[in-house]
Amino acid sequence: MSNTKPAGPKTRKTRNSELSKAEILHAAQVEFSSCGFDGARVSRIAQAAGVNINLVYHYFGNKEALFIAVMEAAYITIRTHHKYLELLRLDPVDAMTELVRATFDLFADNPHIIGLLSSENMHGAKHIRQSDQIRNLYNPLLETIRETLDRGESKGLFRSGIDAVELFISINAECYFYLSNQHTLGFILHRDLTSAESRARRKDHVVDVILSFLRAHGNS
Amino acid sequence: MSNTKPAGPKTRKTRNSELSKAEILHAAQVEFSSCGFDGARVSRIAQAAGVNINLVYHYFGNKEALFIAVMEAAYITIRTHHKYLELLRLDPVDAMTELVRATFDLFADNPHIIGLLSSENMHGAKHIRQSDQIRNLYNPLLETIRETLDRGESKGLFRSGIDAVELFISINAECYFYLSNQHTLGFILHRDLTSAESRARRKDHVVDVILSFLRAHGNS
Amino acid sequence: MSNTKPAGPKTRKTRNSELSKAEILHAAQVEFSSCGFDGARVSRIAQAAGVNINLVYHYFGNKEALFIAVMEAAYITIRTHHKYLELLRLDPVDAMTELVRATFDLFADNPHIIGLLSSENMHGAKHIRQSDQIRNLYNPLLETIRETLDRGESKGLFRSGIDAVELFISINAECYFYLSNQHTLGFILHRDLTSAESRARRKDHVVDVILSFLRAHGNS
Amino acid sequence: MSNTKPAGPKTRKTRNSELSKAEILHAAQVEFSSCGFDGARVSRIAQAAGVNINLVYHYFGNKEALFIAVMEAAYITIRTHHKYLELLRLDPVDAMTELVRATFDLFADNPHIIGLLSSENMHGAKHIRQSDQIRNLYNPLLETIRETLDRGESKGLFRSGIDAVELFISINAECYFYLSNQHTLGFILHRDLTSAESRARRKDHVVDVILSFLRAHGNS
DNA sequence: GATGAATGAGGTTTCATTCAT
DNA sequence: TATGAATGAAACCTCATTCAT
Structure with a gap:
C-alpha cells in the first residue's frame, strides 16, 4: 500500500x-x-x-552525552582499525612501515576523527576523560611498538634508545597535522593538499621521515 | 607625562x-x-x-571581524618570530636545527596560535582567506628553506630531492601536534606532556627526527 | 487463588x-x-x-482527568473518615472535641489532601467544580454541626448565635494551616513542627481554641 | 514631541x-x-x-532568582505592615484585637502573599531558606506577642500558660485559610466567601475566636 | 491490554547585536 | 568615547500526547 x-x-x-x-x-x-x-x-x-x-x-x-557517544564510537573505529594490524608477524622495518601507513589511512579514511579530537582538545579532553575504555585504548599498540623497536634494535636495523611514546606522537603528528590543518596550510602554502596525489605523496613522505629516524647509521 | x-x-x-x-x-x-x-x-x-x-x-x-583582527595579530607574531632567524648566515645543519627549535618555541611560547589555527581549520580557513598579508606570509621562509636545502645538498650534508613544502609541514607537524593534542594524548598515553622537562625532551626529539630525515646516507 | x-x-x-x-x-x-x-x-x-x-x-x-480522579478519591477519603464519626450519640462538648480531633487526624494522616487542595485552590477549584459528588460532600457534616450546636445551646453549654459554616472553617483552618504551611512556619518560627510531640501539642491546642470559643460564659 | x-x-x-x-x-x-x-x-x-x-x-x-526576589519583596510588605502596629502602647485586649485585625487585613489586602506562600510550601520552603532576612522577620513580632500575653496575664485579663508560637499560628491560620482555600470552600459550602460582607463577618469571627481563647474564665 | 516509537508545542535560557544618549 | 537599555533569533531541552503494533 x-x-x-x-x-x-x-x-x-x-x-x-x-x-x-x-x-x-x-x-x-x-x-x-x-x-x-x-x-x-x-x-x-x-x-x-x-x-x-x-x-x-x-x-x-543531551548534547554532551551525544558527543561522548560519538567520541566512543570514534575510538572504537580506531581500535578496530589497529586490531587488524599484525605487526608482530612482520619484520621490524615492514612493521613500522605498515604502522605509519595504517595511521595515515586511519585519519584519511575517517576524517571525522580529526574534527572530534580537535574539538576535544579545545575542551581539555573533559569528555573522554570519563571513559576508561578510551583511557586504555592505546596500551596494546604502544606495547607492540616497544616490541618492534626491540626486535629492530636486536637485528641491528634500528638505532637504540628510541622512546616508543615519542615515536608514537611523531607518527601521529606527521599524519594528523597534514589533514587537520589542510585548510590553513593550503592557503599559506598555495598548494592543494586535498588531492589524491598530494595525499599519496604525503604518505610516502611520512614513511620516509619515520623510517629515516629509526634506521641505524654509523655516524648518528 | x-x-x-x-x-x-x-x-x-x-x-x-x-x-x-x-x-x-x-x-x-x-x-x-x-x-x-x-x-x-x-x-x-x-x-x-x-x-x-x-x-x-x-x-x-562584530564577532567575526574581531576574530579576523586576532588572526592577523597572530600571523604578525609568527612573522616577527621568524624575521629574527638569520638562517642564511648559518651552515645548513645549524640552520635547520635552528629552524626546528624556533618553530617549536613559536608554538610553545605563543600557545594561543594553536587554538586559533585549530578553530580556523574547523571553519575551512574562511576568515584568513580574506587577508593577502597572511596569504604570502610564509613565502620568504619557504624560499629560505629551499636555499638551505640546496646549500646542504651541495655540501653533501643533506640528501637530494627533498620537497621544501613537505619538510615545512613535517617540522610544523612535529611541533604543533604535540601541543595542540596534549590533552587527549596525555590522557591516552598516561603521561604528562605539559611539564618543562617533557617539552625540552620533545624539542630535542623533533630536531632529531627532522635532521635524521635530512641527512645524506649511503644506503637510502 | x-x-x-x-x-x-x-x-x-x-x-x-x-x-x-x-x-x-x-x-x-x-x-x-x-x-x-x-x-x-x-x-x-x-x-x-x-x-x-x-x-x-x-x-x-489525560493529565487533567487523572488529577480529577485523584481529587475524587481524596474526597472519598474525607467522607469515609467523617462517616465513622457518630457525633449525634455524644454529648455536645464531646462531640465537638471529637470533631476537632478527627479533623486534625484527617489531615495529619492523609497529608496528600493538603497538597491537592492547595493546588486546586491555585487553579480556582476548576477541577472539582465538575463533580457534584464533591459539591455535596460536606452537607451532612454541616447539618450535624448545626444540630450539635443547637443541642449545646439548649443545654447551656455553648453560647448562642454561632454560625456553623464559620465554625467549620475555623476548625479546618486551625488544623490545615499548621500542616499546609509547616515548611515556611518552621523556618520563620525556628521550630520543628513536624515532630510527633509538636503535632500532639498542636492538636490539644486546637481543641482548646475551638472549645473556648464555643463555651458559654457570663460576660461574652 | x-x-x-x-x-x-x-x-x-x-x-x-x-x-x-x-x-x-x-x-x-x-x-x-x-x-x-x-x-x-x-x-x-x-x-x-x-x-x-x-x-x-x-x-x-533566571526564573528561580526572580521568584526569590518576589518572595523577599513579599516579606518586606509583611514587615512594613507589622511595623506600624504599636501594640505595646495599647492595653492587652486592644493590642490582641488589633493584631488579629491587622493580620487579616495583611492577607486580604495583599492576596499575592497567599499564593506565594502556598507555592513555597509545596517546594519545602527551599527558596526562602536562602534568606536570613526572612528567617528573622517575625522575631520582633513574636516578642511583642509574648510581652502582651504577660501584660494581659498580670492584669488578670488573659489566662496563663499560653504559648506565643501556637497563638501566632492560630491567628494566621484563621485569617489565611479562609482566603487561601476560598475557592474549594466556597464550592463545598455553597457560599460566596469573596464578598466584602463575608470578609467583614469573617474578620469579626476571627477576633472573637482568638479573644475567647485568650480570656481568663473561672472554670477553664 | 500493553508497549516502544515518535512528535508538536512551548518552556527557559543564551547570545550577538542595536538603540539612544 | 563610552554606556545602560533593550531586542530578535535561536539554542537546548521538557513534556504531554499520539501512532502503530
Whole structure:
C-alpha cells in the first residue's frame, strides 16, 4: 500500500529504534566533527538523521552525552582499525612501515576523527576523560611498538634508545597535522593538499621521515 | 607625562581609546584561542578587557571581524618570530636545527596560535582567506628553506630531492601536534606532556627526527 | 487463588488491569500532592506506578482527568473518615472535641489532601467544580454541626448565635494551616513542627481554641 | 514631541531601568502568586510588564532568582505592615484585637502573599531558606506577642500558660485559610466567601475566636 | 491490554547585536 | 568615547500526547 505512494521526502513512521539511533549517531558524528562541539547544532543533527529533534534527546539525553557517544564510537573505529594490524608477524622495518601507513589511512579514511579530537582538545579532553575504555585504548599498540623497536634494535636495523611514546606522537603528528590543518596550510602554502596525489605523496613522505629516524647509521 | 600637554580636546580619551582597543584585542586572543570561534563569548571578552561590551562593537564591528583582527595579530607574531632567524648566515645543519627549535618555541611560547589555527581549520580557513598579508606570509621562509636545502645538498650534508613544502609541514607537524593534542594524548598515553622537562625532551626529539630525515646516507 | 480459575480469555490481564489502575492512581496522588498539578510529571507517575506511560493515558485520558480522579478519591477519603464519626450519640462538648480531633487526624494522616487542595485552590477549584459528588460532600457534616450546636445551646453549654459554616472553617483552618504551611512556619518560627510531640501539642491546642470559643460564659 | 503621537500600544524605548525592573517584579508577583512557581510563565511576566522577555533574564538572572526576589519583596510588605502596629502602647485586649485585625487585613489586602506562600510550601520552603532576612522577620513580632500575653496575664485579663508560637499560628491560620482555600470552600459550602460582607463577618469571627481563647474564665 | 516509537508545542535560557544618549 | 537599555533569533531541552503494533 505504501508502495503506491511515490515515496515522500522520507517515508518515516514505521521505523525501528536501532536504525533511528544509528542514524542520529552518524549525523552527530558528521556535525560534531565538522563544526566542533560548540558549533554543532542538535537541530541540524536531527534534520540530517531525518528524525524529530526530540528523538535525539530521547535516545541520548543531551548534547554532551551525544558527543561522548560519538567520541566512543570514534575510538572504537580506531581500535578496530589497529586490531587488524599484525605487526608482530612482520619484520621490524615492514612493521613500522605498515604502522605509519595504517595511521595515515586511519585519519584519511575517517576524517571525522580529526574534527572530534580537535574539538576535544579545545575542551581539555573533559569528555573522554570519563571513559576508561578510551583511557586504555592505546596500551596494546604502544606495547607492540616497544616490541618492534626491540626486535629492530636486536637485528641491528634500528638505532637504540628510541622512546616508543615519542615515536608514537611523531607518527601521529606527521599524519594528523597534514589533514587537520589542510585548510590553513593550503592557503599559506598555495598548494592543494586535498588531492589524491598530494595525499599519496604525503604518505610516502611520512614513511620516509619515520623510517629515516629509526634506521641505524654509523655516524648518528 | 600627560600633564605636560594642555589636555587637548580628545587627548586623554584617545589614549584610553588605544589602550581599550589593545585590551580588547588581547582579551579576544585569549578567549578565541581557548574556546574557539563558536565557543567564544563576546561578553567574556569585554569583561576580561574591562570595557563595556558595546566598545567591542564600536571598535571591531562584530564577532567575526574581531576574530579576523586576532588572526592577523597572530600571523604578525609568527612573522616577527621568524624575521629574527638569520638562517642564511648559518651552515645548513645549524640552520635547520635552528629552524626546528624556533618553530617549536613559536608554538610553545605563543600557545594561543594553536587554538586559533585549530578553530580556523574547523571553519575551512574562511576568515584568513580574506587577508593577502597572511596569504604570502610564509613565502620568504619557504624560499629560505629551499636555499638551505640546496646549500646542504651541495655540501653533501643533506640528501637530494627533498620537497621544501613537505619538510615545512613535517617540522610544523612535529611541533604543533604535540601541543595542540596534549590533552587527549596525555590522557591516552598516561603521561604528562605539559611539564618543562617533557617539552625540552620533545624539542630535542623533533630536531632529531627532522635532521635524521635530512641527512645524506649511503644506503637510502 | 487465581489458579483455581481456568484462566479465561482475559482473567489475568483484567486483574493486572485493576492493579495497574490502582497503582497509577496511587502514584498520581503522591505526585500531584507533593508537586501540585503544574509541577507534577506524568512520566514520574508512570515510573512510580511501574507501568508504561501510555497506560496512564489509556486508563485516564489525560493529565487533567487523572488529577480529577485523584481529587475524587481524596474526597472519598474525607467522607469515609467523617462517616465513622457518630457525633449525634455524644454529648455536645464531646462531640465537638471529637470533631476537632478527627479533623486534625484527617489531615495529619492523609497529608496528600493538603497538597491537592492547595493546588486546586491555585487553579480556582476548576477541577472539582465538575463533580457534584464533591459539591455535596460536606452537607451532612454541616447539618450535624448545626444540630450539635443547637443541642449545646439548649443545654447551656455553648453560647448562642454561632454560625456553623464559620465554625467549620475555623476548625479546618486551625488544623490545615499548621500542616499546609509547616515548611515556611518552621523556618520563620525556628521550630520543628513536624515532630510527633509538636503535632500532639498542636492538636490539644486546637481543641482548646475551638472549645473556648464555643463555651458559654457570663460576660461574652 | 512624543505628545504629538497618539501613544501607541505602549510607548517604550525611552525607558528607565528602575521602572522596568519594578514592572517586571510586579508582574512576576502577580504571575507567581496566581499560578505558583511551576505554573508561572516567564513569557507572561515579560508580556505583562511590557518588556522583552530577555530583560527579565538580564535583570534577574533566571526564573528561580526572580521568584526569590518576589518572595523577599513579599516579606518586606509583611514587615512594613507589622511595623506600624504599636501594640505595646495599647492595653492587652486592644493590642490582641488589633493584631488579629491587622493580620487579616495583611492577607486580604495583599492576596499575592497567599499564593506565594502556598507555592513555597509545596517546594519545602527551599527558596526562602536562602534568606536570613526572612528567617528573622517575625522575631520582633513574636516578642511583642509574648510581652502582651504577660501584660494581659498580670492584669488578670488573659489566662496563663499560653504559648506565643501556637497563638501566632492560630491567628494566621484563621485569617489565611479562609482566603487561601476560598475557592474549594466556597464550592463545598455553597457560599460566596469573596464578598466584602463575608470578609467583614469573617474578620469579626476571627477576633472573637482568638479573644475567647485568650480570656481568663473561672472554670477553664 | 500493553508497549516502544515518535512528535508538536512551548518552556527557559543564551547570545550577538542595536538603540539612544 | 563610552554606556545602560533593550531586542530578535535561536539554542537546548521538557513534556504531554499520539501512532502503530
